[in-house]
Amino acid sequence: MSSVSLDEVDRGILFALQEDARNTTIDEIAQQVEVSPSTVRNRIERLEDEGIIEGYYIKVDYEKAAFPLHVLFICSAATEERESLAREALESRGVVDVREMLTSKRNLFIEAVATDTQDLTDISNQLSGLGFDIESSEIITNHHTRPWEHFEYAEDTGG
Known part of the structure; x- marks a missing residue:
């Protein structure tokens, strides 16, 4: 199994998608990671092709759906x-x-x-x-998730 080297932009994209892939737009991610929307689209496609992004999943509250x-x-x-x-x-x-x-x-x-x-x-x-x-x-009564903080985009401070 070979690993792929991820840069700050890749990690920032992964963080944003983990936070809320459904309601976060390409434009919003581009602003967060300071690149163009086309770069974000290309990076997401590459991350999917490399198998780093394996899929997008819905989280269901089964109890609220009457399946306790x-x-x-x-x-x-x-x-x-x-x-x-x-x-x-x-x-x-x-x-x-x-x-x-x-x-x-x-x-x-x-x-x-x-x-x-x-x-x-x-x-x-x-x-x-x-x-x-x-x-x-x-x-199972509840399931909590959060994005991995290692992927959070950090602006270059020039230092």
Whole structure:
């Protein structure tokens, strides 16, 4: 896996997109990072092509959408099967996010949304049937995020 060198403009663009990709315009980002809008468009395209920007995601408040059973399953899977099982889990009904961890135990975090307790039981059984050991399941009440401060654009002070 090769890494790409990011300059101050790239980092500033990433920061702005992490803050609010939906409501921030190219022109606003250009002003923040002190380049032209066409430069911002070209940089975003390059960041997408390089795989640094992997996508744009919507954050849903499932409880407000009348789906209060938003659950995090903390699972274990054999290290050699972890990636393929993660992909299988993501195809399971109700599963909305799967995160692979580097650890040997508790190495998959699977986020799912259920309509009721029977649906939650069905999702749990489906995951177990794929070969996961479910270590715990926790109801998610909220999820907070923020942009990584390392990406925040800092104007050149000339020093």
